[in-house]
Amino acid sequence: MSIEIANESGxxxxxxxxxxxxxxxxDRMNVxxxxxxSVLLVELDVMADLHERWMDLPGPTDVMAFxxxxxxxxxxxxxxxxxxxxxxxxxxxxxxxxxxARTAGHSLIDELHLLTVHGVLHLLGYDHAEPAEERxxxxxxxxxxxxxxxxxxxxxRRAAQRVEDDKLLGAVGLTEAED
Numbered sequence: 001m002s003i004e005i006a007n008e009s010g011x012x013x014x015x016x017x018x019x020x021x022x023x024x025x026x027d028r029m030n031v032x033x034x035x036x037x038s039v040l041l042v043e044l045d046v047m048a049d050l051h052e053r054w055m056d057l058p059g060p061t062d063v064m065a066f067x068x069x070x071x072x073x074x075x076x077x078x079x080x081x082x083x084x085x086x087x088x089x090x091x092x093x094x095x096x097x098x099x100x101a102r103t104a105g106h107s108l109i110d111e112l113h114l115l116t117v118h119g120v121l122h123l124l125g126y127d128h129a130e131p132a133e134e135r136x137x138x139x140x141x142x143x144x145x146x147x148x149x150x151x152x153x154x155x156x157r158r159a160a161q162r163v164e165d166d167k168l169l170g171a172v173g174l175t176e177a178e179d
Contacts, residue, residue, distance in 0.1 A: 001023060001026060001027075001031070001032075001033050001034070001035055001036075001037075002035075002036040002037070003019045003022050003023055003026075003036075003037045003038075003039065004036075004037070004038045004039070005018060005019050005038075005039040005040075005041075006038075006039070006040050006041070007041040008040065008041060008042055008043070008046070009041040009042055009043055009092075009093065009094045009095065010043055010095075011041070011094035011095060011098075011108075013041065013094055013108065013109060013112060014109055015041075017109055017112075017113070017152075018039060018041075018092075018109075018112055018113070018116050019039070020148075020152070021112075021113040021116045021117060021148055022037060022039060022090070022116050022117075022119075022120055024144070024147070024148045024151065025116070025117045025120040025121070025144050025148070026087075026120060028144050028147065029120070029121075029124055029144075031085075031087070031124070032085060034085065035085045035086075035087050036085070036086045036087060037087045037088070037089075037090070037120075037123070038088070038089045038090070039089070039090045039091075039092065039116065039119075040089060040090070040091045040092070041091075041092045041093070041094055042091055042092070042093055043093070043095065044060045044093060044095045044096060045060075046093075047060035047061060047064070047091065047093035047096060048060040050064055050091060051064065054066075060093055060095075060096045061093065061096065062092070062093055062096050062097050062100060062111075062115050063090065063091065063092050063093070063097075063115040063116075063118055063119045064090075064091045064119075065088065065089070065090050065091075065118075065119040065120075065122035065123050066088045066089040066090075066091070067087065067088040067122070067123050067125075068085075068086040068087060068088040068089070087123045087124075088123045090115075090116060090119030090120065090122075090123065091119075092112060092115050092116065092119070094108060094112065097111045097112055097115060098111075113145060113148065113149075114141070114145055117141050117144050117145055117148070118141055121137055121140060121141060126140070
């Protein structure tokens with residue numbers, strides 16, 4: 001799965017973490033490993049321009065999703081593996097998301113993870129225009145985010161344990177042989 005990220009927002013963020021959230025959501029949604037996604041972080045004025053041009057709404061917003069290829073969800077189960085698909089672009093505005101994060105009582109990176117998953121779901125055809133659609137999309141978003149946070153915490157814990165194990169093995173002269 002190819003995920004490109006470009007930060008043109010002027011806000012320093014953990015780009016690898018945003019890519020990890022996108023990858024986790026795409027994996028959770030069983031999107032082909034051949035899929036391609038672009039994530040762009042922009043300034044307020046750029047987002048305001050996109051928001052007005054594409055949604056006919058004034059001012060900036062937090063996230064916009066621009067799907068590229070239609071996903072073939074009606075493929076037969078016995079069909080051959082699908083080819084590469086350019087899913088589209090997710091555009092995030094960290095400056096706008098900062099206030100939302102503060103209001104929600106969590107960090108900017110947590111807000112950007114939420115917005116990334118939200119954007120991925122939009123690219124996959126989910127919407128929240130109608131109450132039933134909103135319930136479905138937001139429940140799925142919440143589940144994916146909770147699972148992502150659990151997986152990230154587990155990975156961090158395992159990495160810390162590896163460091164401690166390596167220290168202990170090194171202290172007693174039992175380090176692994178190098179290849």
